[in-house]
Amino acid sequence: MTFGRRKTASARLVPDEVETAKKRADASVPVGMRIAGAWSWRILAILAVVAVFIFLVSQLREIVVPFMVAILLAALLVPFVQFLQRHRWPKWLAVAVAEISLIAIVSGLVVLVVLQVRSGFPDLQKQTVQAYADLKQSLLDSPLHLTNADINNYLGQALAAIQKDSQALISGAVSVGSSAGHFLAGLLLTLFATLFMLIDGKGIWRWFVRLFPRKARAAFDSSGRVGWVTLTNFVRVQIFVAFVDAVGIGLGAYILGLFFGGFPLVIPIAVAVFLGSFIPVVGAVLTGVLAVFVALIYLNPFAALLMLAVVILVQQIEGHILQPFIMGNAVKVHPLAVVFAVAAGGFLAGIPGALFAVPVVATVNVMTNYVARGEWRTNPDPTLKDALRDA
Structure with missing residues (x-):
């Protein structure tokens, strides 16, 4: 009996010794290293989830x-x-x-x-x-x-460069609708x-x-409603911005046509600018290049320079007035984040990625901030204006 008791007592010391050794080992690691390690595995876990999500989206x-x-x-x-x-x-x-x-x-x-x-x-x-x-x-x-x-060689190199640089965007369009x-x-x-x-x-x-789990439903439901309000504001404001871009470039092309004997395809160019403007920052510029090309081919180089000045002016109005004040208040996203979101979306998924980048980032941003502040506990109705204050 005595031998059995001693054996049991000694066996109980093993977990305690292991725990003590773990504590000594943790104490020997600098505090900064422990904090960095804790952040590292959490960041890696989040990146893994995001990578799996992007992979599933690309497949579907x-x-x-x-x-x-x-x-x-x-x-x-x-x-x-x-x-x-x-x-x-x-x-x-x-x-x-x-x-x-x-x-x-x-x-x-x-x-x-x-x-x-x-x-x-x-x-x-x-x-x-x-x-x-x-x-x-x-x-x-x-x-x-x-x-x-020499001319044919340079032309071939230019076409190859254009094809290579636009491959990401074209692949996005082709992947979505490769056939009728x-x-x-x-x-x-x-x-x-x-x-x-x-x-x-x-x-x-x-x-x-x-x-979702029962305990998380209230927070997710309220944050989703806030995200929906943000998404609704984004769509309405983006239509207004696209309309301004289309009218500005289309009207500029029409006025140039009055001085140079007519400007062809004004309406298709305006519609293309309207649709392209749904890709913030770069959409209006890329579609405005069509107007510059038409002016160069159909009119003369001086008219093309004037058309380019109109496109740049419209882009400056969008970038310095419409995006910071109107779009910024609607989506609560910094213009720099908008630029990087569009670039990342275009790189990952071509045209669809560039189109959906800003609304996705804006919606996720306002939902995350709403949950982090804990407003879903005190303000379950996110349709109120104060729910979106400083979102």
């Missing part, structure tokens, strides 16, 4: 992209549906009017652009060929002593998803919230 991009577009459209149309319902419209009629109006507007823009391009493209093509021939002849007659082989079937399927998914969000968006959100 033909479903994710239409769904993201549907969310943006729903954020635009839900206030309109609610406005009609407040004026005693039946819900089914308000939803039908919103969806049909969206389809009608988009279809009308597409038809208008197609008609304008069909009427002006042959003349633009002829002018492009003539401008290329004149430029080539000028280079042959210049003091540079270039030959046809993929495009049609994505369009139908977008329309159906938008319709169901307008009909039962709250029910869909409640089902999604129930996927």
Whole structure:
């Protein structure tokens, strides 16, 4: 009996000795190293989750992209549906009017652009060929002593560089709609998803919230509502910014045409600028290059310089007035973060990534800050204005 008791007592000393050794080992590590280690494994865990999420999104991009577009459209149309319902419209009629109006507007823009391009493209093509021939002849007659082989070689290198630099953006567009079937399927998914969000968006959100643990549902539900308010503000403000860009560049092209005998494809250029402006910071500039190219080919280099000045002026107005004051107040994201978000989104997913980068960053930012401040405990109704204060 005595031997057994001693053995049990000695066995109990082993865990205590191990614990003491662990404490001594921890004490021998500098405090800064322990803090850095604690931060490191947490950061690695977060990066691993983000990497898995990005991988899944890339694999399911033909479903994710239409769904993201549907969310943006729903954020635009839900206030309109609610406005009609407040004026005693039946819900089914308000939803039908919103969806049909969206389809009608988009279809009308597409038809208008197609008609304008069909009427002006042959003349633009002829002018492009003539401008290329004149430029080539000028280079042959210049003091540079270039030959046809030199010009063709330089032209091939320029085309290769353009193709290489734009590969990321083109791959994003091609991956989303590599065929007419993929495009049609994505369009139908977008329309159906938008319709169901307008009909039962709250029910869909409640089902999604129930996927989380019970203790986390209140925080996630409130932060999601705050994120939805931010997303709605972003869509409305971005449409206004895109409209200003399109009117500015389109009106500049039209005025130049009055002095130089007409400017072709003004409406398609304005529509392209409007759509491109949904990619903040760089969208209006990239689509505005089309106007500069048309002015260079169809008019003359001086008109192209004036058109370039108009594009830069519009971009400066957007960058120094619209983005900091209007967009900044709507999404609560610093302009520098917007630039890096667009660049990262374009690098990871091409055009869709650049398009969705800012709304995703803005929504996640305001949701995270709302949960971190703990406002969901004291202010469960995030639709109030004070819920978004300093978000």
